[in-house]
């Protein structure tokens with residue numbers, strides 16, 4: 580009887596393990612801290628933000644009004660670069676996407692799993708700066724992920740531990756539904 584009870588648990592455990600594998604394959608994992616993938620075009624944030632004084636929202640135009648901040652379309656870059664630095668090697672790569680009418684295949688860096696709800700605009704409109712979460716992007720020759728993006732990181736700020744002026748709900752359904 581005792582041995583039978585012990586074996587009876589196994590199908591349940593196998594099913595549970597299968598669910599876990601399915602769930603992680605379906606929903607994807609968070610992107611890793613420190614990730615700095617090589618991009619198809621070497622885009623310099625410091626030159627655009629520090630030297631030219633461009634605002635983050637000029638290019639990531641939806642960060643204050645939508646869950647996703649957005650990346651500029653090729654035509655936006657070419658508006659300037661048909662004239663500025665038009666003969667540099669990186670701008671020639673950009674122009675070739677433009678003339679083929681193809682988007683630049685930027686490699687996505689920051690990503691939370693599908694089962695997590697993350698609205699950019701709520702954060703930006705509450706005064707949380709891009710740098711609070713993404714680090715000093717304006718100084719990064721190549722963008723890397725400065726924060727872990729894990730649940731503990733989110734909660735630490737929502738409970739007011741990161742800066743007392745940032746507080747937000749932290750019941751499970753705030754971020755999971």
Ligand code: HEC
Pocket residue numbers: 618622624627628633634635636637638639650651685686687688689690709710713716717721722
């Ligand atoms: C001139 C347009 C432009 C400006 C201005 C700009 N960015 Fe970007 N940003 C891009 C492009 C293009 C990429 C994709 C290539 C890359 O990762 O370098 C990008 C990528 C990023 C990423 C990584 C996206 C991912 O895949 O996770 C972050 C974070 C980011 N920018 C934040 C900022 C912040 C913060 C500022 C202001 C300090 C800023 N950007 C200003 C064009 C811009």
Ligand code: HEC
Pocket residue numbers: 635636639642643647648649650687688689690691692697699702703707708709710711712713728
């Ligand atoms: C509270 C933290 C936080 C703040 C503030 C924040 N971000 Fe993000 N950002 C994230 C997280 C988390 C992700 C991944 C979101 C996802 O996977 O849906 C992300 C993703 C991105 C991406 C990649 C999205 C894509 O679709 O390629 C860009 C670009 C970006 N952020 C730019 C910005 C800019 C610019 C600002 C400031 C205007 C900003 N972020 C403010 C946490 C933040």
Ligand code: HEC
Pocket residue numbers: 691695696697698701702705707711712728729732733734736737741744745746747748753754
């Ligand atoms: C640096 C601080 C900070 C970090 C990190 C942070 N948040 Fe927030 N979050 C806030 C603030 C501040 C608000 C705005 C609260 C408000 O509007 O009243 C907010 C609001 C939200 C909301 C809307 C809540 C509501 O009441 O509807 C969601 C959802 C959310 N955050 C998810 C996340 C997730 C998921 C992460 C991690 C990937 C995260 N946040 C990381 C500070 C942060």
Ligand code: HEC
Pocket residue numbers: 609691692695728729730731733734737748749750751752753754755
């Ligand atoms: C402020 C946002 C936020 C809140 C509130 C929150 N979570 Fe999460 N949760 C996340 C993020 C982001 C991830 C994905 C990153 C990770 O695995 O840490 C996650 C991942 C998870 C996972 C998967 C862990 C894994 O290792 O695969 C579980 C389970 C979970 N949360 C349960 C909960 C429960 C239960 C609550 C309420 C007590 C809760 N969460 C509240 C943001 C949140």
